[in-house]
């Protein structure tokens with residue numbers, strides 16, 4: 723799958739700030755649940771932009787030094803054209 727120079731937009735708008743996601747992103751399911759789910763809450767999942775997710779991480783009491791941004795390649799990655 724090629725997008726040319728366009729960055730594929732993520733789901734949106736963000737449940738917290740209302741902005742569109744600037745790109746498609748995800749985090750580990752266990753970490754997402756720890757940050758975004760409270761005991762006794764329903765199954766409704768928020769849609770979060772990366773900034774609001776990080777804000778929730780710190781509000782939940784986690785204090786990571788940084789976040790790793792790695793590409794999630796399609797099944798058959800294509801090299802960028804020159």
Ligand SMILES: [Zn+2]
Nearest residue numbers: 736739771774
């Ligand atoms: Zn947001």
